[in-house]
Amino acid sequence: MNSTLRNLALSATLIAVPAAGFALAEMMISPAVHGTAAARSPGLGDLSAYTSIVNDTQTIAATGDFAAAEHRITDLETLWDQNASALRQVDRAAWNTVDAAADETFSALRAGLPDQATVDAALSALSTALDAPVPAAATGPVQYVSGIAVTDESGRAIPCEDLIGQLRTAIGSTTPVAAVADLQAKALERCNADDDAHADAFSAQALALLNG
Template structure:
């Protein structure tokens, strides 16, 4: 489909997007299809996924987690439909976004969804969609401080902070007390991504952990 036509369809369809069900644009997007129209290396244009996440964030902000969970299911269906193609194109990038997807699904489908956990998971998913291979998120390209769960993960120029900075903040916040299982899990994953020189993903994970500690 012509790129201009696809963008026009997406723009029109996103006006008054329903809380559930695919928009016409989502169904017509190419199989490898998320952030603000910026192609992610290997996985292709992910804007259809980012649009669903943006809708979900808006709905979750109202406190209607049931509706937000219904909307995020649209992402799950679309993602699974294209999984084989994307995994073959970029297994590492696919894995990073898939893990962020699962965290968002889990947060929204909890028996009693926690607003902080939901927001942190969705923020991390936005970051993952913007930089599935650990690069600079598309949203950062404009050059401004980016935040996950209210915590800065980039400098004023939009560059990811050294992952060691947020890991040190997390260590200080935890202190001598044993961390809760959820926080400890995020901390472990953050260290793994930091050791892999993936500052973007490590920072998102550390920010989620810090947000949970702050309650």
């Protein structure tokens, strides 16, 4: 998700990323309804706060005021990001299901010209995911970059914060070589841009270099 909290948590100063870097990462990635008031999931616990925001957003979006709807759904994004680490630890697969639906909703409302049908469908899917965050079915083998997993069993990119955290731990208090530092900066930039796939690819490459 793209939020102020994520940006602050990841990095304050980032370097520019050449377009060629994105192309390299792309090549290295292996192929691959309103909710109820209670909105409880055995895996993720009480999600009613999120459902309430989605309900509000649906009501606003129905009037065609997409700017106001986007403003309201940002409250969900902020709350979701605040609790992301804890929720992932409780049930990573269920978290991924809701997170994917949330990302689709953000994209629909933040489009240059939001489409009513697309917005309605995205909000309905998010409401359903919050009501019953059933993990997505496996779509294929886990994907790897430089021998390091960059997706889960459902084919969804691993949250970029996870691999960046692993990279920071691996670097520790040492000063990384230029190639590792460059990849780390690219991973941070892509993660801040909500581009988990490329961020994970850069982090994986950096981890592979550190692992020798």
